[in-house]
Amino acid sequence: MxxxxxxxxxxxxxxxxxxxxxGLAGCGGRxxxxxxxxxxxxxxxxxxxxxxxxxxxxxxxxxxxxxxxxxxxxxxxxxxxxxxxxxxxxxxxxxxxxxxxPDTEGGRxxxxxxxxxxxxxxxxxxxxxxxxxxxxxxxxxxxxxxxxxxxxxxTKRRFAYQGAGSGTTLRRGQTYSYRWEPEEEVPGPATVTLLREEGRAPATLEVTQEGGAVSFKIPSATPPAIHLLRLLAITPGEVAECEGVAKCEGSFLHSSDYEVNVAQ
Structure with a gap:
């Protein structure tokens, strides 16, 4: 019937x-x-x-x-x-x-x-x-x-600090560098932001990038305080096999957070 x-x-x-x-797949708008x-x-x-x-x-x-x-x-x-x-x-x-x-009640x-x-x-x-x-x-x-x-x-990806010291204290007007790991991967353009403790809007820093090496300068106007430093980048994956579908596409996203003290 x-x-x-x-x-x-x-x-x-x-x-x-x-x-x-x-739209006529089911009764009652379902x-x-x-x-x-x-x-x-x-x-x-x-x-x-x-x-x-x-x-x-x-x-x-x-x-x-x-x-x-x-x-x-x-x-x-x-x-x-x-x-x-x-x-x-x-x-x-x-x-x-x-x-x-999904098995939900009410509505379309x-x-x-x-x-x-x-x-x-x-x-x-x-x-x-x-x-x-x-x-x-x-x-x-x-x-x-x-x-x-x-x-x-x-593999576990990360941004590794490059330079003297631990990288926990950054000074205004100075340039700092991090490197994407594993080094054999080359990520897309990196984004670096700095958010002051209890701040509301992060500042996006100007970045210089060569391969996986990411460098940025701490702006001179940055207030001395504890900040959250975030580095983020996306890298495409290398597909070795894709079977049973028409195509496979995607990417890997990694971000690292660091608590840093911005000093004069």
Whole structure:
């Protein structure tokens, strides 16, 4: 039996618009998701993101050390990955959101993308050798697989202070340098900000960058006080393998926070 939903349309054009947008997928203004196998992802994009943020104020913030893969949705409609698919990160289980429509009460539902993520311990990564990131999604029977391998991407990134002393005291008008590690990576343009203790708006400093070497001058007008120094940069990953999807694209983001005393 085919069930129908009662629908009153003010004009035929409204009906056509709703059909093309998927607005008639469910009754009562609710979106419905179609369950699909992993093979359905062959025409989609896999977007990867590695977030590695060393925060002083909220060091244990959710997602501050996380690797995520997100799959684009179908051209039309809302889809949900079939139950039973397993996602792994270098052999360890990943959290997996199958996508589709979340089970919420009331209102029009949104469509979530299929996503898998892995939270890592930065101290553990810092003590381990650099290696590839290997992500696999597999059907229960092993018939279909999505694989992503990023060359030498599993490593703890940081900005290392270059110069005499510990770098905890910075003087106005002086230039200081930090280097992105691992040195074999060349990050994109770095951003450096300085936020005075109990201040509201950080100052963005002018940066000189050569490869992974980042230099900046402390402005002469900076008030002597304790400041939060933040260095941030993004680097693209090197994809060694991308199978089971149309393409893989993404980047790695790292930021380092330092408490510094700005002196005259």
């Amino acid at each position: 085919i069930r129908s939903c009662p629908l009153l349309l003010s004009s035929p054009l409204v009906g056509v618009s709703l059909l093309l947008s998927g 979106t419905e998701a179609t369950s699909v196998p992993l093979a359905e992802f062959a025409s989609r994009t896999l977007a990867y993101t590695l977030v590695d943020t060393d925060l002083l104020e909220t060091p244990d913030a959710a997602g501050s050390h996380r690797f995520t893969v997100t799959f684009s949705q179908a051209d039309r409609g809302c889809t949900r990955l079939n139950e039973g698919v397993v996602a792994t990160f270098n052999g360890q289980p990943m959290n997996l959101n199958l996508g589709g429509v 539902d949104s469509c979530e993308q299929t996503q898998a993520w892995f939270n890592f311990e930065p101290e553990v990564w810092a003590a381990e050798p650099i290696e590839d990131i290997r992500v696999f999604l597999e059907e229960p029977a092993g018939t279909d697989t999505v694989s992503l391998i990023l060359r030498r991407a599993k």
